[in-house]
Amino acid sequence: MTDDELRSMLRTWQAPPAPETLRKRVFRRRWSPFRWLVQGEIRVPVPLAVAVLCMLIFAATRVFRPSATSLSDFEQVQQFQPRIVRMVHETR
Amino acid sequence: MTTAELQSVFEGNRDAVFGFAWRMTGSPETAEDIAQDCFLQLLKSPGHYDGMRGPIRPWLLGVARNLILKRWREEGRWTALDEEELAVVPTSNDCRVDEKVAHAVQSLPPLQREVLILIEYEGLTLEEAGRAVGAEVGAVKARLHRARNNLRRVLAPLRSVNHDG
Numbered sequence: 458m459t460d461d462e463l464r465s466m467l468r469t470w471q472a473p474p475a476p477e478t479l480r481k482r483v484f485r486r487r488w489s490p491f492r493w494l495v496q497g498e499i500r501v502p503v504p505l506a507v508a509v510l511c512m513l514i515f516a517a518t519r520v521f522r523p524s525a526t527s528l529s530d531f532e533q534v535q536q537f538q539p540r541i542v543r544m545v546h547e548t549r
Numbered sequence: 550m551t552t553a554e555l556q557s558v559f560e561g562n563r564d565a566v567f568g569f570a571w572r573m574t575g576s577p578e579t580a581e582d583i584a585q586d587c588f589l590q591l592l593k594s595p596g597h598y599d600g601m602r603g604p605i606r607p608w609l610l611g612v613a614r615n616l617i618l619k620r621w622r623e624e625g626r627w628t629a630l631d632e633e634e635l636a637v638v639p640t641s642n643d644c645r646v647d648e649k650v651a652h653a654v655q656s657l658p659p660l661q662r663e664v665l666i667l668i669e670y671e672g673l674t675l676e677e678a679g680r681a682v683g684a685e686v687g688a689v690k691a692r693l694h695r696a697r698n699n700l701r702r703v704l705a706p707l708r709s710v711n712h713d714g
Contacts (some may be wrong), residue, residue: 458701458704462708463700463701466646466704466707466708467650467669467670467700469647470647470650470651470654471647472564472567472571472572472670473568474564474567475563475566475568475581476567476577476581478581479563479581479584480563482585483555483559483585483588483589483592484552484556
């Protein structure tokens with residue numbers, strides 16, 4: 458088989474033209490930080506997401522836990538002045 | 550590179566890049582992915598193309614070629630790129646000539662296939678094909694020679710069919 462015969466046989470196999478979707482994929486709008494802030498997505502690995510979630514839950518429980526009663530601010534009474542109030546019928 | 554410049558390059562080369570990727574991979578979806586990545590690479594790093602070293606088409610086809618090999622490497626299809634022998638699975642007799650030619654070309658070892666497609670289908674010169682695949686002209690010539698010999702052997706039965714028909 459000569460080169461020309463081989464070449465003409467190879468020519469029978471034609472490639473299709475590039476699909477129109479290729480243009481849209483190449484020329485879609487360029488990246489903008491403002492659009493990203495509104496429409497952007499962040500892909501986070503699951504182990505990292507779980508770790509961050511655990512830390513947030515731990516921090517939240519620490520912040521919102523009711524504090525234990527403490528007597529550290531207790532001050533002793535300097536001058537003790539008891540006043541006894543009796544009921545009226547008892548004084549009569 | 551501005552969008553207008555990219556648009557001009559895109560219009561002039563989209564069929565060549567897509568066609569090359571399609572013939573190399575046999576998949577329209579993969580070929581479209583490769584062509585997209587190829588043009589986006591030009592948009593992101595226009596400095597990688599040196600206009601002094603020749604026209605842009607061989608450069609684009611070289612980028613597409615590297616993207617295809619990278620994909621094959623990731624899919625574990627990297628081994629045995631340049632075997633001497635062609636292992637063609639016989640096609641059905643009902644297949645058309647173009648289908649048999651496609652099958653034969655796609656059965657070529659990748660390094661032979663890319664050189665054959667670049668030169669026979671995309672019309673690159675030996676030097677341009679060498680730049681695209683990162684090989685010396687001598688190596689390109691040898692691969693092309695082996696590819697043609699392999700195809701001659703496989704496609705020879707079709708010749709008599711063509712002549713008879």
